[in-house]
Amino acid sequence: QKEVEQDPGPLSVPEGAIVSLNCTYSNSAFQYFMWYRQYSRKGPELLMYTYSSGNKEDGRFTAQVDKSSKYISLFIRDSQPSDSATYLCAMIRYYTGNQFYFGTGTSLTVIP
Amino acid sequence: DTGVSQNPRHKITKRGQNVTFRCDPISEHNRLYWYRQTLGQGPEFLTYFQNEAQLEKSRLLSDRFSAERPKGSFSTLEIQRTEQGDSAMYLCASSFYRGRSGNTIYFGEGSWLTVV
Numbered sequence: 001q002k003e004v005e006q007d008p009g010p011l012s013v014p015e016g017a018i019v020s021l022n023c024t025y026s027n028s029a030f031q032y033f034m035w036y037r038q039y040s041r042k043g044p045e046l047l048m049y050t051y052s053s054g055n056k057e058d059g060r061f062t063a064q065v066d067k068s069s070k071y072i073s074l075f076i077r078d079s080q081p082s083d084s085a086t087y088l089c090a091m092i093r094y095y096t097g098n099q100f101y102f103g104t105g106t107s108l109t110v111i112p
Numbered sequence: 113d114t115g116v117s118q119n120p121r122h123k124i125t126k127r128g129q130n131v132t133f134r135c136d137p138i139s140e141h142n143r144l145y146w147y148r149q150t151l152g153q154g155p156e157f158l159t160y161f162q163n164e165a166q167l168e169k170s171r172l173l174s175d176r177f178s179a180e181r182p183k184g185s186f187s188t189l190e191i192q193r194t195e196q197g198d199s200a201m202y203l204c205a206s207s208f209y210r211g212r213s214g215n216t217i218y219f220g221e222g223s224w225l226t227v228v
Contacts, residue, residue, distance in 0.1 A: 008152065034216060043116075043203055043219035044155065088154050099168070100145075100217060102154030 003027055006089055006103025015112050019076040023089035023103045026070065030091040030101070033065050035074045038086045038105065048074065079110045114138070116220035118204050124226045125194055132190045133223045137206030144187050145217060146179055147203040148172065155203055161187060162209065194227045
């Protein structure tokens, strides 16, 4: 079983829709959670960074962490065609600062 | 802020040849990471440095792979006797490690390797 599971999609939504992207994980030691956006043939770009459970909002993006369910989400409001990319979740344990565990990524297309 | 810089961005090489990639991290960052990513997969950890010390290597990093970070600045990743299975994007990332406060990593644009 992989440490981090992410539905690869692809996900296709109309412009303006609310998008929900999700990851589950198996290791309860993960404390820090990140979402990256990756455009085709580019490096991942950090979008959101959260610590432990709760919500964090940044513009049209909201990151949500539910540690009891080992489940994290990224919501995109008013989605735009420029949001079309692959979204990767990542997480790291508290006591080790070296290995980041990534999901496989969800491919999102926002249709104008 | 110049970000993490990687070069070359693309490399096509014949099987059996050696290749070297270079990474220049964000200037104040003390940690540098190498990841490998293949199509449809997330980045996989290869190795990381804190300053000039290589602190961990993944089992993915076979003896054909070697990474260095002299003087704790830029880093190189060399692949010897390349195989077709080495074809992937090699990502460098850096972070400023703050101990128990955790850290986040920032990626470069990646170096694409195609072994023919």
